[in-house]
Amino acid sequence: MSGPLQFEIECQSSSCGARLGRVTVPHGSFETPAFMPVGTRGTVKGLLPKQVAATGSQILLNNAYHLMLRPGDELIRELGGVHEFMQWHGPILTDSGGFQAWSLADTNLLGEDGIIFKSIIDGSKVELTPERSMRVQNNLGADIIMAFDDCPPSVDAASRVRDQRPELAAAHDKQVGSDHRRRLVEAIDRTARWLERCVAAHDRSADQALFGIVQGGPDETLRRRSVEQVTAFDLPGYAIGGVAVGESTEVLHATVQMTAPMLPADRPRYLMGVGYERDLVAGVRAGVDMFDCVLPTRNGRSGSIFMPTGRAQIKNARFRADNTVIDARCDCDACGGGFTRAYLRHLFISGEMLGPILLSLHNIRHFQRLMVDIRRVIRDDAWSSLADTWPVLRTPPAEAGHRSASADLTGNHAGSRSMDQ
Secondary structure (H helix, E strand, O other): OOOOOEEEEEEEOOOOOOEEEEEEEOOEEEEEOEEEOEOOOOOOOOOOHHHHHHOOOOOEEEEHHHHHHOOOHHHHHHOOOHHHHHOOOOOEEEEOOOOHHHHOOOOOEEOOOOEEEEOOOOOOEEEEOHHHHHHHHHHHOOOEEEOOOOOOOOOOOOHHHHHHOHHHHHHHHHHHOOOHHHHHHHHHHHHHHHHHHHHHHOOOOOOOEEEEEEOOOOOHHHHHHHHHHHHOOOOOEEEEOOOOOOOOHHHHHHHHHHHHHHOOOOOOEEEOOOOOHHHHHHHHHHOOOEEEOOHHHHHHHOOEEEEOOEEEEOOOHHHOOOOOOOOOOOOOOOOOOOOOHHHHHHHHHOOOOHHHHHHHHHHHHHHHHHHHHHHHHHHHOOHHHHHHHOHHHHOOOOOOOHHHHHEEOOOEEOOOOOOOO
16 A cells, blocks of 8 residues: 555446445555544443444544543553554544534634634643644544644524524624625635645654545535645545534535535545435435544434434333334344343433443444445445435434534534534
8 A cells, every 4th residue: 555545446326426435544444435433532432342343334533632632642642542542443533623613612712823722621721733733643643634624604503503502603603703705715715724734744644644624615616715725735535524514404415515526536535524314325426435423322322213214212102112123124233132122211211321332333333234225326326226225315304404413512513523422
């Protein structure tokens, strides 16, 4: 393998932009399109690495910002790097911390040099710059690392943000002011300047693949400008950022469909922090290769089940005497192990920790099974068959404005960059 990453495209759909491939990095390889479970603090909460691997997950995501705060990136380096530290020996991607410009906008100070945060641990001031983000990620030792970017608010703050964290919505409004386009321009130009600094500061380019991040909101002209700026740097891969920040599903899909084809066809394309089933399929059809989201585990811990027909809440009374498994076609430890819906409900009602563990495993496996089927329909060019197996793809999620669920309203991202997996 020449360089830190090799991307091979096996086949391309003849009816859309979807492609089937494989990414190889120093700690192994993974099939694309790929879904990455989120292990923000060096763990997919409640699950052993071998359990996560058994779901079909081939690559995980860690958050550099949170590992920098605790236990510290230098300590992790001294202990052999994040792979050894968490005993996951497959590929790992780390997020840079740039998203916190959005999710912690009410407690941070954004400037040209970087972001000054109020630590979520002890309230102390923490400065994160492009150079420090690279140093942290170099210390952690992930296979793929992300450039430090400026992620601006969406044109309309999500209603969930306004309802549950009005102070964050107010901070977003203050950032945007009366000219949202000006804020988008500021963000894409700053992201490009920060990328230049990241490239200069990246000390492990031989074994860590640096991905650049494209911004620009839903504006095609600005997205194209950002793509031109970011792809001016010859990087192993590129990401679509600035989505899942409060915009509608329709705007999200339109933005991805517009942006993905602008990115180099011979490099992996990564859509950051997006994870509902319809969003994944829309991204794949646009030409995206990599995804991550916290939804499977966060929802699993609260009793929310993902199924091919849609979501359900295991704590509902209708499951009290239900002697069937969640999904008879699923081979996860919950379904394949014969644990009934009635038993799972009992675990949650009783506060037993096994309940969140089993639902987290099931939900991750749900998304990995979807990715297996997506890869199959790309290979066979049989897209019409996908919705027959996954009826959830036919209708949008039941909750209005579901895209706002990408914001964990404790101040962290509920997708790739979340503390609350």
